[in-house]
Amino acid sequence: MKILVLGASGQLGQCLKKVAAERNISNISFPDESKANILDTALLQTLFTEEMPTHVINCAAYTAVDKAEDDVELCRKINKDGALNIAGLCKENKATLIHVSTDFVFKGDKPELLKEDDLAEPINIYGLTKLEGEQDVINNLKEHFILRTSWLYSEYANNFVKTMLRLGADRDVLNVIADQIGTPTYAIDLAGAILSIIESGQKDYGVYHYSNEGVTSWYDFAVGIFELGGTKIKVKPISTSQYPTKAIRPKFSVMDKTKIKSTFGLEIPYWRDSLQVCIARLKY
Numbered sequence: 001m002k003i004l005v006l007g008a009s010g011q012l013g014q015c016l017k018k019v020a021a022e023r024n025i026s027n028i029s030f031p032d033e034s035k036a037n038i039l040d041t042a043l044l045q046t047l048f049t050e051e052m053p054t055h056v057i058n059c060a061a062y063t064a065v066d067k068a069e070d071d072v073e074l075c076r077k078i079n080k081d082g083a084l085n086i087a088g089l090c091k092e093n094k095a096t097l098i099h100v101s102t103d104f105v106f107k108g109d110k111p112e113l114l115k116e117d118d119l120a121e122p123i124n125i126y127g128l129t130k131l132e133g134e135q136d137v138i139n140n141l142k143e144h145f146i147l148r149t150s151w152l153y154s155e156y157a158n159n160f161v162k163t164m165l166r167l168g169a170d171r172d173v174l175n176v177i178a179d180q181i182g183t184p185t186y187a188i189d190l191a192g193a194i195l196s197i198i199e200s201g202q203k204d205y206g207v208y209h210y211s212n213e214g215v216t217s218w219y220d221f222a223v224g225i226f227e228l229g230g231t232k233i234k235v236k237p238i239s240t241s242q243y244p245t246k247a248i249r250p251k252f253s254v255m256d257k258t259k260i261k262s263t264f265g266l267e268i269p270y271w272r273d274s275l276q277v278c279i280a281r282l283k284y
């Protein structure tokens with residue numbers, strides 16, 4: 001087994017590096033973008049020839065949700081064309097692809113748990129291009145695991161937890177949207193699940209949902225961040241209409257994780273327990 005991680009410098013890439021080291025997994029490589037630009041197929045082919053991966057984890061993506069609305073071409077290149085390039089190379093080189101996607105492929109207009117086969121109807125450019133990338137992977141490579149996740153955070157890169165702690169440090173009051181419901185995911189937990197899926201050797205290819213357990217709003221998530229972080233601040237619950245953004249976001253995007261748990265025997269931590277772990281690591 002040889003694992004190649006693409007998008008290694010991003011949040012999930014860095015979490016994979018940490019978890020792989022903790023588990024003593026050494027047959028894994030983390031090339032930076034200069035050696036692994038997913039838009040450069042010649043460069044990627046050289047990398048595949050050098051590394052001869054049996055498994056490729058694609059963490060590379062365009063993730064700036066609001067910016068994507070004005071930057072459609074680049075966002076689509078990275079999230080769709082990049083995924084297609086990787087799927088093609090995996091096919092040629094007989095590698096299995098673990099491709100990471102998002103709850104934002106869903107419209108999220110119903111308060112119902114989202115299953116893998118539910119209709120995906122994205123309501124923003126980021127979600128649309130991620131769905132296009134999923135479809136290109138499915139149509140071009142049988143040996144794929146597509147893992148949709150939501151609200152990723154960790155001690156690495158930019159994310160909601162770090163933004164809240166930064167803003168909370170010099171404000172008395174913070175307004176946070178309370179009518180968008182979902183589930184946060186500690187990217188360290190997701191990295192562990194990805195490596196467990198690879199190590200399981202299971203070949204039940206397809207789409208899977210993975211987030212932490214439980215349900216919350218961005219408001220309650222923020223309150224939890226400040227409680228666990230020991231920050232004294234007033235968090236005010238506001239509605240989506242009181243916080244205008246370029247991109248529309250789903251109102252309800254809680255995913256059903258029955259399939260991934262039963263297929264791979266995974267135990268998934270509750271979101272607040274994982275948040276506590278992350279905040280403790282951020283402090284020390």
Ligand SMILES: NC(=O)C1=CN([C@@H]2O[C@H](COP(=O)(O)OP(=O)(O)OC[C@H]3O[C@@H](n4cnc5c(N)ncnc54)[C@H](OP(=O)(O)O)[C@@H]3O)[C@@H](O)[C@H]2O)C=CC1
Pocket residue numbers: 006007008009010011012013033036037038039058059060061062063078082100101102103130149150151152153157158
């Ligand atoms: N963050 C979140 O809340 C969520 C993320 N996801 C998905 O999870 C995955 C991982 O996300 P996350 O780690 O948080 O995202 P990050 O934005 O932290 O990481 C993405 C990485 O991809 C890199 N990248 C961009 N373009 C290319 C390219 N052409 N070639 C190689 N690398 C490139 C970025 O580099 P640079 O920074 O230099 O542009 C960045 O390092 C993505 O597929 C994302 O869609 C799903 C749900 C929630």
Ligand SMILES: Cc1cn([C@H]2C[C@H](O)[C@@H](COP(=O)(O)OP(=O)(O)O[C@H]3O[C@@H](C)C(=O)[C@@H](O)[C@H]3O)O2)c(=O)[nH]c1=O
Pocket residue numbers: 063064065066102103104149150151152159160163174175176177180218243249
């Ligand atoms: C900073 C801030 C955000 N918000 C709201 C805006 C938004 O609805 C929500 C989260 O904002 P962010 O911009 O941090 O997160 P956002 O970019 O919407 O997060 C999404 O990223 C992509 C990549 C995904 O795939 C999704 O699963 C999801 O994690 O919080 C507030 O209400 N108050 C604030 O002070």
